[in-house]
Structure formats: C-alpha cells, structure tokens
Amino acid sequence: MTTADIARLTRGDHAAIEAFILANTKLIRPPLVPELELHLAEESLPIWQKTEEELGEINLPPPFWAFAWAGGQALARYILDNAALVAGMRVLDLGSGSGLAGLAAMKAGAASVLAADIDELAFVAARANATANGLALEATSVDLLSQPWQPFDVILVGDLFYERGLADRVLDFVDGYARDGALVLIGDPGRNYFPKDRFENAAEYQVPVTRDLEDAEIKNSAVWRYRIL
Numbered sequence: 001m002t003t004a005d006i007a008r009l010t011r012g013d014h015a016a017i018e019a020f021i022l023a024n025t026k027l028i029r030p031p032l033v034p035e036l037e038l039h040l041a042e043e044s045l046p047i048w049q050k051t052e053e054e055l056g057e058i059n060l061p062p063p064f065w066a067f068a069w070a071g072g073q074a075l076a077r078y079i080l081d082n083a084a085l086v087a088g089m090r091v092l093d094l095g096s097g098s099g100l101a102g103l104a105a106m107k108a109g110a111a112s113v114l115a116a117d118i119d120e121l122a123f124v125a126a127r128a129n130a131t132a133n134g135l136a137l138e139a140t141s142v143d144l145l146s147q148p149w150q151p152f153d154v155i156l157v158g159d160l161f162y163e164r165g166l167a168d169r170v171l172d173f174v175d176g177y178a179r180d181g182a183l184v185l186i187g188d189p190g191r192n193y194f195p196k197d198r199f200e201n202a203a204e205y206q207v208p209v210t211r212d213l214e215d216a217e218i219k220n221s222a223v224w225r226y227r228i229l
Contacts, residue, residue, distance in 0.1 A: 017124040021066075027132060030068035030100065031208040033076045035107060038098045038129045041066040065097045065122035070207040071159030072097060074221035075187025076104035078203050079156070083108035085183060089153040092116060094144065094170070095160040099126030099137060101187065105156065106135045114152075115139045145169045152177060158187040167193035174226055184226035189219045199224035 024047050025039040041047040047066055079086055079101065087109035093102030096115035099122075106113050115126040115137055123141040130137035144150070155177050161167040174184045188194045189207070203223045210217075 014124050017121055018128055021121065021125050021128060024063075025066055028068075030073050030076070032073040032205060033068070033080065033100065033104065035080060036076070036100065036103055036129075036133055038068060038100060038103075039066075039125060039132065040068060040098065063121065065117070065119060065125040067210075068098060068100055069159045070189040070209050070219035070221040071187035071191075072100045073187070073207045074189070074203070074205040074223050075101045075156060075158045075185060077205060078185070078187070078223040079104040079108050081203075085185075086110045086154050089183075090151060091154045091156060092144070092150075092152040093156045093158075094173070095157060096126050096139070097122050097158070099129045099139070101156045101158045102126065102137055103129060103133055103135055105154070106130075106137060107133070110154070113137050116144045117141060118143050145173050149176070149180075153182055155182055155184045156187075157185070159189065159191065161186075161188055161191040161194035164193050167191075167195070171195060171198065175228075178226045178228055186224040186226070187221060188224060189221040194224075196224070198227060198229065200227050 021039055026042045027037045028040040029037045047063055086105045088111050091105045091110045091113045093113060093115045096102055096117045099115045102113040102115040117123055118141055120141050123139045126139045155174050160170050178184045201222055202225045205221050207219045207221045209219045
C-alpha cells in the first residue's frame with residue numbers, strides 16, 4: 001500500500017476504502033446465515049496484521065467489519081426465522097459492522113434499514129455487502145448515540161457490550177427507544193458488560209467462529225429482547 005493509498009483511506013475516499021475491502025476479503029456465507037454473503041476476511045490474522053501494521057499509525061480502527069461475529073450471526077438468524085418482527089418496519093442496525101443484521105432485516109421484509117457504524121470502513125463495507133446481496137440498505141458513519149431521536153420501529157444491536165463505557169451508552173440509547181414502543185433485539189455471546197437483567201432471552205444458538213477471534217470454535221450466543229423495568 002502506497003503513501004497515496006493510505007492518504008486516500010484516511011480522508012474518507014470511499015472508492016479507495018472499497019478497493020481496500022475488496023482486496024482483503026472474499027464473498028463468504030456466514031455459517032449460521034447462509035442466505036447472505038458478505039465481504040469477509042477468509043483468514044483473520046492477515047487482515048488484522050495488515051490493518052495494524054499499515055494503518056495503525058494513522059489511527060484507523062481494527063477491521064471489525066471483516067468478520068461475522070457470533071452475536072451478529074445469532075441476531076441475523078433470529079430475524080430471518082421470525083420475519084414478522086421486522087416486516088414493514090423502520091429498522092436501525094446499531095454498530096452494524098458488516099451490516100449482517102441489517103441485511104437480514106431487509107431480506108425479511110423491513111421497509112427500511114439504516115446501518116450505523118462510526119467506522120468509515122464499516123460504512124462502506126455495509127453498502128458493498130448490500131450490493132452483493134441485491135438489497136437496498138442505507139448507511140451512516142454518524143455516531144447516533146449522541147444524535148437527536150430518529151423514528152425507528154426496531155433497534156438491532158449485535159455484539160456491542162464488550163466495553164463498559166460503550167455498553168452504558170448503548171443501554172441508555174435503547175432504553176429510550178424501548179420506552180417509546182420500539183422493539184429492541186440484542187445479539188450477544190456473553191460479553192462482560194451485557195446487562196442480562198434488563199433483557200429476556202428470546203433464542204439461543206451455537207455459532208461457528210474462528211479461534212483467532214474467540215476462545216472457542218463454537219460460541220454460545222443468544223438473542224435478547226429488551227425488558228422495560
């Protein structure tokens with residue numbers, strides 16, 4: 001990667017970002033959600049090293065968008081198997097990464113989906129994945145956790161409770177929507193900061209994952225529905 005290529009990435013050149021994504025991923029069907037195919041890292045280690053070595057010095061985040069995380073796969077599977085929950089609804093895929101949960105919602109008949117992730121590469125990846133699946137998907141890299149209320153009927157959150165500060169912000173955000181009547185669904189594989197007492201277990205899955213990312217080849221993951229206290 002040349003200095004010019006890096007410069008284009010850091011200034012948010014979407015064409016350069018998409019070229020980087022396509023060069024470092026392959027179209028892969030996640031094990032639990034074979035109905036969809038995503039631009040994912042075939043082997044995790046090379047792309048993590050590439051990002052850390054070539055992009056780390058310029059403060060680009062790790063490529064979370066390049067993997068189908070266990071929580072996201074569980075959430076997408078649940079949506080496809082329970083399409084009536086999102087059919088005709090305005091859906092937000094918060095912390096969308098690859099856009100997997102949002103794409104599942106579109107495939108299940110959602111009226112609209114906004115994939116929101118503050119990582120500009122995830123923003124581009126979600127749009128590329130939508131194109132690969134022939135689905136229409138809006139995307140944004142704006143931090144919606146600090147933005148005014150927007151009208152959504154369903155909030156999807158896949159695997160975002162891995163840091164305390166972020167978990168607290170996400171919980172405050174979804175609490176407001178739930179109190180306004182929105183359906184809030186969380187896909188989580190048992191992250192440290194997930195507040196189980198605020199949710200009801202809706203489904204459980206055994207999700208195949210890579211040992212480079214998780215502590216096991218099969219990750220127990222659940223889908224949780226927000227419960228207003």
